[in-house]
Amino acid sequence: MKMLWAPWRTNYVENISQITECFLCEAVKQPREKWREFLLLYRGQRAFVIFNKYPYNAGHLMVTPIEHTGDMLSLDDLTALEIHKLTKACIKALQACLKPHGFNLGYNLGRSAGAGLEDHLHLHVVPRWNGDTNFMPVLSETKVISQDLYELYDRIKPIFESVVNVT
Template identity: 40%
Template sequence: MPDIEDSSTLAGVPDAFQRLWTPHRMVYIHGQGKPEGDHDCPFCTSPTKDDADGLVVARGEHAYVVMNLFPYSPGHLLVCPYRHVPDYTDLTADETRDVAELTQRAMRVLRRVSGPDGFNLGMNQGEVAGAGIAMHLHQHVVPRWGGDMNFLPVIGRTRALPQLLDDARRLLAAAWDE
């Protein structure tokens, strides 16, 4: 659990802000452990594990659905082709169809399980476009609720997520075949 530091204990002039320290996020921010090839790519290794360990929600013929390890909101899913390709134009017709169908299914399941008001769908193509792992294509399926983002991302550069990844994965995986 992150430590909350009273600003009056800091050097300098105290202000009205409390600090919510989340040092575990520095791994993501600095890109530590970013893959250097398909041998250590998390989107290549995740489906080789059992579903719970790999955070896999569902598997298709050419693509699969996995929980985002750094989610924007509870239930944030990624739809990834099994094949290690960086660009949407690199997908075969079958892979494109599987990614699209799994994305649609993910939206239906998320609606049934958690009732979001809407979704953000997207692919960040290349590091300059915001892709955290640019070498392996992945489609974001981000459930959204009215008022789901508060002051923390704006002021504290922190996200409050009320559901653990494994809890969300279990609920979504169980509902996938309903």
């Protein structure tokens, strides 16, 4: 049996049966003073940016419409444009803060495409570094994230805010 110690998942696992609302919708409706708690980085007119609580890599962000929809084709042009602009801001902020060598960007549309949350679209912005795949994922199917989400939030937030105001 493979064991992975992941204490940050305890709250999610213990309370999953009590979750009645989409976690993205819950986060985006929070007042500004609770944004850090929900890892909400930015809220625009039609879209927002949030940290992935279960990241593939440090700095893994998601850009998502405020409207609760899983249908990419239903997005109006203004929402699609805001998502695109926020994605560019994410890349700029992550480049300034973490200096990754590249990025993976993408949507998982549908369960068969890997969507863990099918009903609320979200675009993954995953920073990548040369050599960030090491023996852990290859041999033990385990990914090590060595950076605390809230520390990283505190580092990226002011950079993101300055970038989004310039973009």
